[in-house]
Amino acid sequence: MYFEISEFHERLKKTKESMLRNKIEVLVVSDPANMNYLTGYDGWSFYVHQGLVVALDRDEPLWWGRGMDGNGAKLTTWLSPDSIRPYADDYVQNVFRHPMSFVADIIREHGWERKNLGVEADNYWFTGKCLRTLSEELPSMEITDATSLVNWVRVIKSPAEIRYMKQAARVCEHVMETAVNSITTGARESSAAANVYHACITGTDEFTGDHPAIFPIMPSNERTTCAHLGWDPERKYAPGDLVLLELCGVRFRYHCPLSRTVYIGTPPEKLRKVADTVLRGVEETLAFIRPGVTAEEVEARWRKAIEGSGVVKPSRLGYSIGANYVPDWGEHTLSLRPGDKTVLKPGMTIHLMPGIWEDDFGFENSEPFLVTDTGCEPFCSFPRKILTR
Amino acid sequence: MYFEISEFHERLKKTKESMLRNKIEVLVVSDPANMNYLTGYDGWSFYVHQGLVVALDRDEPLWWGRGMDGNGAKLTTWLSPDSIRPYADDYVQNVFRHPMSFVADIIREHGWERKNLGVEADNYWFTGKCLRTLSEELPSMEITDATSLVNWVRVIKSPAEIRYMKQAARVCEHVMETAVNSITTGARESSAAANVYHACITGTDEFTGDHPAIFPIMPSNERTTCAHLGWDPERKYAPGDLVLLELCGVRFRYHCPLSRTVYIGTPPEKLRKVADTVLRGVEETLAFIRPGVTAEEVEARWRKAIEGSGVVKPSRLGYSIGANYVPDWGEHTLSLRPGDKTVLKPGMTIHLMPGIWEDDFGFENSEPFLVTDTGCEPFCSFPRKILTR
Numbered sequence: 001m002y003f004e005i006s007e008f009h010e011r012l013k014k015t016k017e018s019m020l021r022n023k024i025e026v027l028v029v030s031d032p033a034n035m036n037y038l039t040g041y042d043g044w045s046f047y048v049h050q051g052l053v054v055a056l057d058r059d060e061p062l063w064w065g066r067g068m069d070g071n072g073a074k075l076t077t078w079l080s081p082d083s084i085r086p087y088a089d090d091y092v093q094n095v096f097r098h099p100m101s102f103v104a105d106i107i108r109e110h111g112w113e114r115k116n117l118g119v120e121a122d123n124y125w126f127t128g129k130c131l132r133t134l135s136e137e138l139p140s141m142e143i144t145d146a147t148s149l150v151n152w153v154r155v156i157k158s159p160a161e162i163r164y165m166k167q168a169a170r171v172c173e174h175v176m177e178t179a180v181n182s183i184t185t186g187a188r189e190s191s192a193a194a195n196v197y198h199a200c201i202t203g204t205d206e207f208t209g210d211h212p213a214i215f216p217i218m219p220s221n222e223r224t225t226c227a228h229l230g231w232d233p234e235r236k237y238a239p240g241d242l243v244l245l246e247l248c249g250v251r252f253r254y255h256c257p258l259s260r261t262v263y264i265g266t267p268p269e270k271l272r273k274v275a276d277t278v279l280r281g282v283e284e285t286l287a288f289i290r291p292g293v294t295a296e297e298v299e300a301r302w303r304k305a306i307e308g309s310g311v312v313k314p315s316r317l318g319y320s321i322g323a324n325y326v327p328d329w330g331e332h333t334l335s336l337r338p339g340d341k342t343v344l345k346p347g348m349t350i351h352l353m354p355g356i357w358e359d360d361f362g363f364e365n366s367e368p369f370l371v372t373d374t375g376c377e378p379f380c381s382f383p384r385k386i387l388t389r
Numbered sequence: 390m391y392f393e394i395s396e397f398h399e400r401l402k403k404t405k406e407s408m409l410r411n412k413i414e415v416l417v418v419s420d421p422a423n424m425n426y427l428t429g430y431d432g433w434s435f436y437v438h439q440g441l442v443v444a445l446d447r448d449e450p451l452w453w454g455r456g457m458d459g460n461g462a463k464l465t466t467w468l469s470p471d472s473i474r475p476y477a478d479d480y481v482q483n484v485f486r487h488p489m490s491f492v493a494d495i496i497r498e499h500g501w502e503r504k505n506l507g508v509e510a511d512n513y514w515f516t517g518k519c520l521r522t523l524s525e526e527l528p529s530m531e532i533t534d535a536t537s538l539v540n541w542v543r544v545i546k547s548p549a550e551i552r553y554m555k556q557a558a559r560v561c562e563h564v565m566e567t568a569v570n571s572i573t574t575g576a577r578e579s580s581a582a583a584n585v586y587h588a589c590i591t592g593t594d595e596f597t598g599d600h601p602a603i604f605p606i607m608p609s610n611e612r613t614t615c616a617h618l619g620w621d622p623e624r625k626y627a628p629g630d631l632v633l634l635e636l637c638g639v640r641f642r643y644h645c646p647l648s649r650t651v652y653i654g655t656p657p658e659k660l661r662k663v664a665d666t667v668l669r670g671v672e673e674t675l676a677f678i679r680p681g682v683t684a685e686e687v688e689a690r691w692r693k694a695i696e697g698s699g700v701v702k703p704s705r706l707g708y709s710i711g712a713n714y715v716p717d718w719g720e721h722t723l724s725l726r727p728g729d730k731t732v733l734k735p736g737m738t739i740h741l742m743p744g745i746w747e748d749d750f751g752f753e754n755s756e757p758f759l760v761t762d763t764g765c766e767p768f769c770s771f772p773r774k775i776l777t778r
Contacts, residue, residue, distance in 0.1 A: 042618075043615065043617040043618050043619070044603055044604050044606060044617045044618075044619065044716070045616070045617040046716055047513075047603070047716040047717035047719070066616075066704075067703065067704065068615070068616035068617075068704050068744075068746050069615060069616055069617055071614040071615040071746065071748065072612075072615035072616070072617060072618050075611065075612060075614075075615060075618070076618070088703075089703055089704040089705060089726070090726070090727075090728070092704075092705065092724070093708075093719075093721050093724065095536075098511075119517060121516060121517040121518040121521065122487070122516045122517070122518035122519075123516060124436075124513045124514065124516065125513065126516055126517050127510060127511045127512060127513065127515055127516060127517065128508060128510040128511070128515050128516065128517055128519055128520030128521075129510040129511035129534065129536065130511075130517055131517030131520060131521065132510065132517075132520065145518065147484075147518065188591075188597070190590055190591055190592070190597045190598070191591055193590050193600075194586070194587040194588075194589075194590035194591045195587070197583070197586035197587060197590055197600075198583040198584070198586060198587045199583075200583075201579055201582050201583035201586055202577075202579055202580055202583045203579070208577070208579045208622045208623050209579070209622075210622060211582075211586075211604045211619070214433055214436070215433050215600045217433060222464065223461075223464060225460040225464075226432065226457070226458060226460040226461035226464060227434070227455075227457035227458055227461070228432040228433045228434040228457075228458055228461060229431075229432050229433075229461050229464070229465070230432070230433065230600070233597045233598075233599060233641070234597050252622070314456065314477075314478055315455075315456065315457050315478040315481075316478060316481065319482075326715040326716055327433070327435055327436040327715055327716075328436035330436070330482075332482050335481070335482065337478075337479070338479075339479070355457075357457050357460065359460065
């Protein structure tokens, strides 16, 4: 485990306080990042149903999951053996038997079946069938949507978490440098992507990396008009190529993402104009950020900075980041966008991501940052400009 | 696109036939692999809600997703522009506005709101909130669980798909060889994992690879007691190490997985005994497989082969494989286990995965295979034994 047990206890205490405020007595946690945050659990077993049950009247969370993963829970969590509840293999992908029936058994066994139940209703790992099965199995329980309840506990990082995020930033700079160096005329796009994965896993001499929650987003040319396309497997780079890079460094599941734009040759005027605008926006926005301002005020400041430039950014300007698993390094809490009134506080970690995807080309230059006591501190040190090759 | 348009039309026709049999007039598809199968769509955008709407009375499926991903749908699918429906960015991770309301708008706009609706209720990408929102928005629609409806259409592969699976097998052998060669005393486990990723993406000289749906599962020593743990980021291999490798090759999203076991030094007797049993079981089971036998008969044949050996395998013996995205290369259809009465047919592709995870150590030696007209054909050619270093 990469944290002191006392830190896990503190996380659990904060989670229970939030449950209390939200009138939730029993919480089913499905998000693997939340499982990791509360117990240390770390494995690629989330492709079958698994989770935790956190109850106000039980000290430890209960881990539940597939039989073959029970040993993994023993090895990677701080939980005592009687808090680990593996289920039989015929619960797996079986239309006649759903793992949420097993969870309902656990809830009844503890006499919790008339309490208020919280579920992560809009989380990838809590399906429609999970909701339906729990509702049918536990008709006396009131079911409350607790999506992102634990995620909101995670939003302010501890000193130990910030240390890992800073180490992830070192890995991230190494990954980005590797990517830029791999983009050369005649090289396969897939070779560049392979190098990125390699750098992400090995990390630096000082800090080993980890597997990324999102694949290397590195589209070229017309594919830069899209936010989430990868490399073209069989294509080779050529003069005049425009390549977007949205990559990350990872350290013990903590992600530090970063975006840059590469051009092979002399960047055309219209790309330079967009870049100038975005880079000015990034500078002015970072200078504005400090504890006490709201997420929407940050976005408004950005919009003011780029006003009249012709560049528009209809999508959100950024989001909270931290420990995660596929498919997303975003924390699903605060977003830098109109209407988000979250007040920024020291210890928050945010990806300022002003990605621009026009109908003919795209441009990306992002900055992940930590909110400090007096302002903000970018995690990465990497040139802010169109990187030419 | 990596398939002829006629092949997409054929896939859609089969899907609609299945909808008809299941009395489903409108189907909301959330699984990215199913989206890819029906339209070609390929991007890492599934971390926000997206999908297709397939209706019996509309020729083309409708793609719906986040605004910034609309261009990606134009670039990677065969759909005409009026079948691509991007939503505004404030639908993203917003407690007040859910993308399924947008889908309900599409359904009402087409006058489908009194028809029978199918949803992939137990799919990762269809959350409890998706189900609740659709139910509330469309009270006149009967909602049927259509989990794996499209997956079952995918279960028999076309000649073009089999070609890609065979190419993925070549990539897989290269990946496995890279992994085995990377396991040497003093090398970091994370370096071996990095090499695996690199080989998986670059592929062979002939066939470029692709990103894997599951990370390299490569635990060592006590971690081999668990089915889904990765490498230990900071540990170095040492004499006497036991390492499990569950890896894959990928070609245009088609996965060919393979498992092997590596030992640094002379394998201990108890490991050799388990290996002998499993390898005999694999041989006899593969020899038994032919069209017409059922999935449970295959598992029973395996159980007979290892009877009296002391080795037990409580979990399923294998599952269907094909095109996929994170978090799983399994197709979520047939499983080789008691009670699964699926009749094997030519063109099915299955991962025979007799993984053994005891409380003190594990052993893996799997074989992916194609069901042929007369028997079965393993996809990979890789020594079946404990691989020593």
